[in-house]
Amino acid sequence: MAPTPTTYKRVVLSSRPSPTKLLDPAVFSLRHEPFPSPPGNGELLIKVLYLSLDPAMRSWINPSGSYMAPVPLGGTMRSFGLGVIISSDEGCKLKKGDRVQGFFGWTEYALSPEKAATLLAPPPPGAELLDYLGPLGPTGLTAYFGLTDIGQLKKGETLVVTGAAGATGSIVCQLGKLWGAKVFGIAGGTEKCQWLERECGVEMAFDYKTEGWREEFKRVAGRFDVLFDNVGGKMLDFLLTRMNKRARIAVCGGISDYNSRPKGLTNYLALINARARMEGFLIMDYAPRFAEGTRELARMLSRGELRRKFHVLKGVESAPEGLGMLFSGQNTGKLVVQVGEETERGKL
Numbered sequence: 001m002a003p004t005p006t007t008y009k010r011v012v013l014s015s016r017p018s019p020t021k022l023l024d025p026a027v028f029s030l031r032h033e034p035f036p037s038p039p040g041n042g043e044l045l046i047k048v049l050y051l052s053l054d055p056a057m058r059s060w061i062n063p064s065g066s067y068m069a070p071v072p073l074g075g076t077m078r079s080f081g082l083g084v085i086i087s088s089d090e091g092c093k094l095k096k097g098d099r100v101q102g103f104f105g106w107t108e109y110a111l112s113p114e115k116a117a118t119l120l121a122p123p124p125p126g127a128e129l130l131d132y133l134g135p136l137g138p139t140g141l142t143a144y145f146g147l148t149d150i151g152q153l154k155k156g157e158t159l160v161v162t163g164a165a166g167a168t169g170s171i172v173c174q175l176g177k178l179w180g181a182k183v184f185g186i187a188g189g190t191e192k193c194q195w196l197e198r199e200c201g202v203e204m205a206f207d208y209k210t211e212g213w214r215e216e217f218k219r220v221a222g223r224f225d226v227l228f229d230n231v232g233g234k235m236l237d238f239l240l241t242r243m244n245k246r247a248r249i250a251v252c253g254g255i256s257d258y259n260s261r262p263k264g265l266t267n268y269l270a271l272i273n274a275r276a277r278m279e280g281f282l283i284m285d286y287a288p289r290f291a292e293g294t295r296e297l298a299r300m301l302s303r304g305e306l307r308r309k310f311h312v313l314k315g316v317e318s319a320p321e322g323l324g325m326l327f328s329g330q331n332t333g334k335l336v337v338q339v340g341e342e343t344e345r346g347k348l
């Protein structure tokens with residue numbers, strides 16, 4: 001058995017970024033801390049294995065916060081992650097060796113109240129542990145409920161997905177195909193567009209970084225019934241001119257505006273003529289239905305129906321630079337950081 005480490009690393013928010021400037025990783029600092037004390041009343045000591053990097057984290061560090069309180073200065077950066085329990089208070093139901101998920105943060109080890117950790121079942125057939133940050137985690141559930149509940153996609157309709165090659169977008173594209181829609185994706189770069197067409201089965205993917213993509217979109221895709229929007233800004237403004245009657249726009253995200261002040265939509269009046277609906281949603285509101293979504297997504301994985309890619313960075317210290325990759329499109333697939341190795345379950 002490996003000796004207990006004397007220190008561990010965590011990344012804290014050391015200054016607040018300007019909400020309208022590109023994120024500077026220097027707002028975070030790496031700290032070396034003494035190894036945590038044994039878990040107290042109702043607590044678990046968790047070794048973090050993977051943490052998820054998500055565009056929404058940008059809003060969690062703004063002074064005004066968002067749907068979550070801002071991360072406090074000097075506090076460990078908040079993030080969702082997967083870990084394994086090293087030790088637990090004797091009153092806890094969760095025990096050493098159990099794999100758990102929760103908001104453990106950018107840290108190698110976390111002392112967490114038991115109620116803030118959820119036990120992970122062994123990955124279903126066709127899946128691996130990392131899928132709990134992909135199709136079987138918040139990413140997959142966002143795609144599933146955004147498309148069913150907000151988009152209300154029906155067989156035979158035309159679905160357009162922005163940020164289509166990303167973690168959420170690529171699952172939306174594949175769900176759309178599985179449910180009998182005609183699917184068009186919009187993504188940055190030839191490689192991402194080719195992956196969408198060859199692996200995810202979309203009819204066509206448009207590279208928004210090329211001149212003239214809008215004309216090509218008008219010619220080939222025409223108009224849509226459902227737009228699953230991850231990007232917002234100018235792209236959404238253009239797509240507002242491409243709606244069929246009674247179109248639905250599921251506003252999942254607006255990543256093009258996360259580092260700047262939104263400039264507004266000039267084409268929103270098209271919603272009137274199209275009798276269309278545009279609705280935002282937050283995946284956390286669907287918590288009571290997560291089991292339903294996970295069951296469906298697990299079934300698709302076990303049949304080999306969902307392609308997914310993980311972009312894995314190593315070491316908790318890579319998280320600050322890694323977060324910026326989401327805004328430059330450098331990530332190819334669901335962006336995660338591998339923080340620790342699970343050598344033997346529950347061992348350090």
Ligand SMILES: NC(=O)c1ccc[n+]([C@@H]2O[C@H](COP(=O)([O-])OP(=O)(O)OC[C@H]3O[C@@H](n4cnc5c(N)ncnc54)[C@H](OP(=O)(O)O)[C@@H]3O)[C@@H](O)[C@H]2O)c1
Nearest residue numbers: 055166167168187188230252253254255256281282283329
């Ligand atoms: N509502 C919810 O509850 C909820 C939950 C999860 C995620 N989301 C949202 O879903 C979206 C996708 O998140 P994800 O975690 O799956 O990330 P992701 O799509 O895997 O990564 C982000 C991608 O956004 C694209 N992007 C970045 N800046 C852009 C810009 N200015 N214009 C166009 N595209 C840009 C990049 O792809 P390209 O290379 O193609 O540019 C990048 O790879 C985000 O907007 C996020 O906030 C919402």
